[in-house]
Amino acid sequence: MGxxxxxxxxxxxxxxxxxxxxxxxxxxxxxxxxxxxxxxGQAEPVTELIPYMLESFLASDRSYAKALKNRPDGAARVDGPKSTRRKQRLGDASPPES
Incomplete structure (x- = not known):
């Protein structure tokens, strides 16, 4: 199968x-x-904000990204569809990441 x-x-x-x-x-x-x-103009409970705050923190940590590049197993990365949904949900006007 191809x-x-x-x-x-x-x-x-x-x-x-x-x-x-x-x-x-x-x-x-x-x-x-x-x-x-x-x-x-929209209230969000802290418990809803925290996962996105953590995702943003990890995505912006250059040392973490560099360390992940050196891992042979390609450890979990903080990008992809979830990040796109976050931007859409939080009202970011920028186009989805591809």
Whole structure:
């Protein structure tokens, strides 16, 4: 059987994590959510913002990206359809990444 143009889809099953954070971080996250509401006119709970904040952080960390390039297993990358959905959902006017 030949190769299909569309590769195998990535794992899309969400993973739930439970973490404990300092009160100061909780206040900072609440302040960020409030600023988000003021900026975009739409309230989002902190729990909805955190995955996208983490994704953005990892995507912008050059040392992390460099380390991933050197891994033979091609460890999970923070890009692709999920990033595109985030931009569309958060109202980014830029075209989807290809």
């Amino acid at each position: 190769d299909l143009k569309l590769g195998k889809l990535p794992d899309r099953i969400p993973v739930k994590l439970t973490i404990t954070i300092a009160p100061s971080l909780q206040r900072a996250l609440q302040a960020y959510a409030e600023l988000y509401r003021e900026t975009y």
